[in-house]
Amino acid sequence: MNxxxxxKNFLDIENLVVEYRSNDQTVHAVxxxxxxxxxxxxLGLVGETGAGKTTIAKSILRILPDVSARIAxxxxxLEGKQLFQLSETEMxxxxxxxxxxxxxxxxxALNPVQRIGEQIEEVVSLxxxxxxxxxxxxxxxxxxxxxxxxxxxxEYPHQFSGGMKQRVVIAMALACNPDLLxxxxxxxxLDVTIQAQVLDLIAELRKKYxxxxxxxxxxMGVVAQTCDMVAVIYAGQILExxxxxQIFDHPSHPYTIGLFGAIPKLNVDEExxxxxxxLPPDPTNLPQGCPFNPRCRFxxxxxxxxxxxxxxxxxGHDCRCIHIAEALxxx
Amino acid sequence: xxxxxxxxxHRNNSEMHRVMRQLKKNKLAMIGLVIFAIEIIVAILSPxxxxxxxxxxxxxxxxxxxxxxxxFGTDELGRDIFSRVLYGGxxxxxxxxxxxxxxxxxxxxxxxxxxxxxxxxxxxxxxxLDVIQSLPNxxxxxxxSAVLGSGFVNTIIALSVNGLPxxxxxxxxxxxxxxxxxxxxxxxSINCSRSRIILNHLIPNSFSPNIxxxxxxxxxxxxxxxxxxxxxxxxQPPIPEWGAMLSAARQFIRQSPHMVIFxxxxxxxxxxxxxxxxxxxxxxxxxxxxx
Amino acid sequence: xxxxxxxQNLKKYFPTAHGMLHAVDDVTFSxxxxxxxxxxxxxxxxKSTLGRTIIHLLESTSGKIFLNGExxxxxxxxxxxxxxxxxxxxxxxxxxxxxxxxxxxYTVREPMVVSGRYKKEEIDKAANELMELVGIDERxxxxxxxxxxxxxxxxxxxARALALDPMFIVCDEPxxxLDVSIQAQVLNLLKELxxxxxxxxMFVTHDMSVVKHISDDICVMYLGQMVEKSPSKELFVNPxxxxxRALLSxxxxxxxxxxxxREILRGELTSPINPKPxxxxxxxxPYASEACHQPQKLExxxxxxxxxxxxxxxx
Numbered sequence: 001m002n003x004x005x006x007x008k009n010f011l012d013i014e015n016l017v018v019e020y021r022s023n024d025q026t027v028h029a030v031x032x033x034x035x036x037x038x039x040x041x042x043l044g045l046v047g048e049t050g051a052g053k054t055t056i057a058k059s060i061l062r063i064l065p066d067v068s069a070r071i072a073x074x075x076x077x078l079e080g081k082q083l084f085q086l087s088e089t090e091m092x093x094x095x096x097x098x099x100x101x102x103x104x105x106x107x108x109a110l111n112p113v114q115r116i117g118e119q120i121e122e123v124v125s126l127x128x129x130x131x132x133x134x135x136x137x138x139x140x141x142x143x144x145x146x147x148x149x150x151x152x153x154x155e156y157p158h159q160f161s162g163g164m165k166q167r168v169v170i171a172m173a174l175a176c177n178p179d180l181l182x183x184x185x186x187x188x189x190l191d192v193t194i195q196a197q198v199l200d201l202i203a204e205l206r207k208k209y210x211x212x213x214x215x216x217x218x219x220m221g222v223v224a225q226t227c228d229m230v231a232v233i234y235a236g237q238i239l240e241x242x243x244x245x246q247i248f249d250h251p252s253h254p255y256t257i258g259l260f261g262a263i264p265k266l267n268v269d270e271e272x273x274x275x276x277x278x279l280p281p282d283p284t285n286l287p288q289g290c291p292f293n294p295r296c297r298f299x300x301x302x303x304x305x306x307x308x309x310x311x312x313x314x315x316g317h318d319c320r321c322i323h324i325a326e327a328l329x330x331x
Numbered sequence: 332x333x334x335x336x337x338x339x340x341h342r343n344n345s346e347m348h349r350v351m352r353q354l355k356k357n358k359l360a361m362i363g364l365v366i367f368a369i370e371i372i373v374a375i376l377s378p379x380x381x382x383x384x385x386x387x388x389x390x391x392x393x394x395x396x397x398x399x400x401x402x403f404g405t406d407e408l409g410r411d412i413f414s415r416v417l418y419g420g421x422x423x424x425x426x427x428x429x430x431x432x433x434x435x436x437x438x439x440x441x442x443x444x445x446x447x448x449x450x451x452x453x454x455x456x457x458x459x460l461d462v463i464q465s466l467p468n469x470x471x472x473x474x475x476s477a478v479l480g481s482g483f484v485n486t487i488i489a490l491s492v493n494g495l496p497x498x499x500x501x502x503x504x505x506x507x508x509x510x511x512x513x514x515x516x517x518x519x520s521i522n523c524s525r526s527r528i529i530l531n532h533l534i535p536n537s538f539s540p541n542i543x544x545x546x547x548x549x550x551x552x553x554x555x556x557x558x559x560x561x562x563x564x565x566x567q568p569p570i571p572e573w574g575a576m577l578s579a580a581r582q583f584i585r586q587s588p589h590m591v592i593f594x595x596x597x598x599x600x601x602x603x604x605x606x607x608x609x610x611x612x613x614x615x616x617x618x619x620x621x622x
Numbered sequence: 623x624x625x626x627x628x629x630q631n632l633k634k635y636f637p638t639a640h641g642m643l644h645a646v647d648d649v650t651f652s653x654x655x656x657x658x659x660x661x662x663x664x665x666x667x668x669k670s671t672l673g674r675t676i677i678h679l680l681e682s683t684s685g686k687i688f689l690n691g692e693x694x695x696x697x698x699x700x701x702x703x704x705x706x707x708x709x710x711x712x713x714x715x716x717x718x719x720x721x722x723x724x725x726x727x728y729t730v731r732e733p734m735v736v737s738g739r740y741k742k743e744e745i746d747k748a749a750n751e752l753m754e755l756v757g758i759d760e761r762x763x764x765x766x767x768x769x770x771x772x773x774x775x776x777x778x779x780x781a782r783a784l785a786l787d788p789m790f791i792v793c794d795e796p797x798x799x800l801d802v803s804i805q806a807q808v809l810n811l812l813k814e815l816x817x818x819x820x821x822x823x824m825f826v827t828h829d830m831s832v833v834k835h836i837s838d839d840i841c842v843m844y845l846g847q848m849v850e851k852s853p854s855k856e857l858f859v860n861p862x863x864x865x866x867r868a869l870l871s872x873x874x875x876x877x878x879x880x881x882x883x884r885e886i887l888r889g890e891l892t893s894p895i896n897p898k899p900x901x902x903x904x905x906x907x908p909y910a911s912e913a914c915h916q917p918q919k920l921e922x923x924x925x926x927x928x929x930x931x932x933x934x935x936x937x
Contacts, residue, residue, distance in 0.1 A: 191664035196872035221874030262806035264835035275806030513719035521733035
């Protein structure tokens with residue numbers, strides 16, 4: 001592999017395939033996903049339930065359930081290191097220190113019987129030498145940084161509201177200055193005014209520490225506010241990938257166009273919304289060809305036979321569809 | 332517009348048929364069911380099929396091991412153990428199952444009312460159950476048995492008290508959890524009466540743990556019945572109730588282990604069969620586990 | 623025109639170990655036939671409690687509730703049953719709002735079965751028609767909830783709510799748990815049914831874009847108090863209450879070229895238990911003054927646009 005210096009290809013996911021096995025069924029969660037991320041960049045991973053977003057994040061950290069999950073193909077390279085070839089001990093050095101994750105539900109992400117200050121301190125002490133006092137001091141710093149008075153160090157999670165719990169989770173995630181932050185729907189469970197606070201906080205801390213981030217979400221508004229790059233994922237495949245401007249100004253995949261069309265917009269008055277017909281596919285029984293074809297207006301026989309390759313759109317971003325021209329002409 | 336296929340094409344959809352169909356797919360559960368069914372049939376037919384009368388003594392063939400003449404051997408009074416085990420099945424199986432059924436049903440009703448209404452009703456009922464549970468199982472059964480006297484029906488009553496508090500608490504806990512679900516609020520909004528909510532919606536969604544507990548309960552009922560017989564309460568000799576046979580044979584275990592082994596096996600096989608069946612039933616009753 | 627639903631000074635308090643929780647505190651509004659009132663607010667604002675209190679799933683603490691002009695505040699017994707048939711609710715969680723052990727057909731039939739007024743054939747026919755109306759394919763009608771996806775489960779919930787032919791339906795965040803592409807389907811369905819059957823909705827949600835799309839009027843709540851009520855479009859063009867303004871500005875916009883100018887609120891929600899008198903938003907309001915700690919009055923600033931803020935004319 002080339003040894004790329006500087007920020008290029010800080011994270012390189014190539015053709016990732018992940019499946020879950022249970023009894024006689026196989027769930028094809030991720031089907032050949034390739035993504036690249038530069039240092040300090042924010043990638044928005046947009047998709048609906050079951051699209052495979054969380055599985056990708058967990059694959060980077062290698063925290064997929066041992067028994068049922070299987071990485072069936074592809075590799076992930078972080079700053080030149082092949083993550084799938086590392087031993088468990090080496091991975092433990094990476095988790096929490098180089099790469100950390102904010103999970104979706106702040107209500108269940110914290111240990112209910114451990115004081116929140118101690119939970120942050122645990123992360124610090126796992127990755128840093130030094131004595132107990134140093135670690136506590138660092139944990140207190142993190143609390144202050146996320147806007148929680150350090151006097152609350154010894155309180156328990158149930159004494160905090162949802163927004164504050166999420167801040168504690170962020171403090172834990174950033175305590176060791178990771179280079180990559182994986183945020184899995186970090187604000188979905190929060191009220192919109194608290195969401196604004198938390199997103200601002202993440203942006204501020206990111207800027208301070210130059211942390212790259214993969215933000216998993218289904219909310220296009222959040223993507224618009226926080227991301228540099230956007231990847232649209234459906235049935236475990238990336239259907240469209242480009243800069244935020246490219247995706248928002250010129251969405252080219254019928255699914256992306258459909259997503260934008262289905263969202264009620266604040267600045268447009270519509271009598272009826274434009275839903276996407278049908279349902280997301282059953283991951284144990286994916287359609288042949290392009291996974292979106294059963295719901296797609298532009299689908300032709302070729303779409304039903306063979307999945308599309310990544311093509312280039314007029315403005316230069318990636319789109320996995322052979323009908324880009326029709327989709328853009330659209331309505 | 333393609334729509335994901337639903338796996339099971341239903342022919343007849345009543346709950347019963349669905350459960351039976353689901354149960355049939357579970358091989359272990361079916362084995363349990365078959366074994367238990369065989370035991371019941373044998374027990375019912377036993378008076379007609381046993382080679383010797385259950386209380387026929389033969390002092391010339393005392394404590395003989397298994398042979399072609401006496402399949403399970405004989406006991407200290409020369410009685411044929413095979414015939415006694417088969418005949419005793421009527422008593423052991425009936426007592427175990429009936430006592431468990433009564434204790435589970437009554438327990439569940441108490442638990443349902445307690446769990447649904449909460450407040451004072453719950454408090455009072457739970458305190459009464461506390462008292463019952465604070466007495467060792469055996470002790471309460473002994474007291475009731477002593478008061479009522481020995482005999483088949485009295486023993487069943489004495490036994491029923493045992494699983495009751497556990498069944499009540501188990502159902503109560505599940506009900507208190509299920510009660511918080513929105514489908515219960517929905518039932519109120521469509522004017523369901525309280526009894527309909529409890530019987531129709533809450534109990535069916537809450538009673539699976541009780542099924543498993545009940546099947547295991549049969550085993551403990553049989554063993555408590557044995558203990559009662561041992562101390563002169565419960566079922567009296569010469570009735571060949573399995574537990575009683577087991578207790579009586581203890582003193583001969585060194586010389587004639589077959590006297591202990593066969594009644595013991597009878598209990599063990601019954602318990603195993605019921606456990607397999609119970610597990611299968613619990614899985615079959617849960618629509619979510621279908622696939 | 624008598625409004626279908628009217629509430630006056632409605633209060634719902636819950637006694638807790640720490641004191642009295644003022645979940646809904648003095649809310650007044652009315653909804654005309656065929657219209658949708660959107661009720662928005664964040665956690666703890668009381669919007670769900672409000673819906674449940676109006677349809678008598680919870681007993682109100684004080685205040686009045688009118689259904690089609692009739693005072694139904696303290697109905698009991700047979701009258702309550704009849705009332706309930708006219709006011710139904712669609713729940714938020716498609717996973718816990720259907721009995722997991724009953725087929726979806728059973729769930730749709732049950733309201734009619736319980737009411738006791740219909741013959742079996744009538745019920746069967748009506749149930750089939752309802753399920754067709756909400757778009758549930760025939761071969762799915764005997765399925766169980768866990769076999770269906772969230773969108774379909776919500777449709778069953780809608781069919782159940784329609785079974786008794788109500789005049790008023792409280793929609794309690796009916797699309798919040800659904801994927802975006804399915805949300806749009808269900809929202810369109812709700813609108814279609816409203817037109818077809820002349821239904822009146824109270825649509826509770828925390829999603830401002832959804833509420834703008836579906837509501838005729840919007841009521842903004844904060845910690846149990848109603849802070850603003852106005853026709854839908856007007857609220858977004860001219861929000862008057864500082865909380866409404868902060869709420870609207872917090873929504874991340876999908877227009878990447880015109881990001882919102884945001885008014886970030888300080889701090890956390892104050893507690894609704896034993897609250898101090900006056901505006902509950904004052905603790906976080908950038909414009910709070912002394913007068914804000916007095917009980918606020920609801921004022922009609924422009925026709926149909928009500929605000930509860932003593933400083934509204936200055937700001």
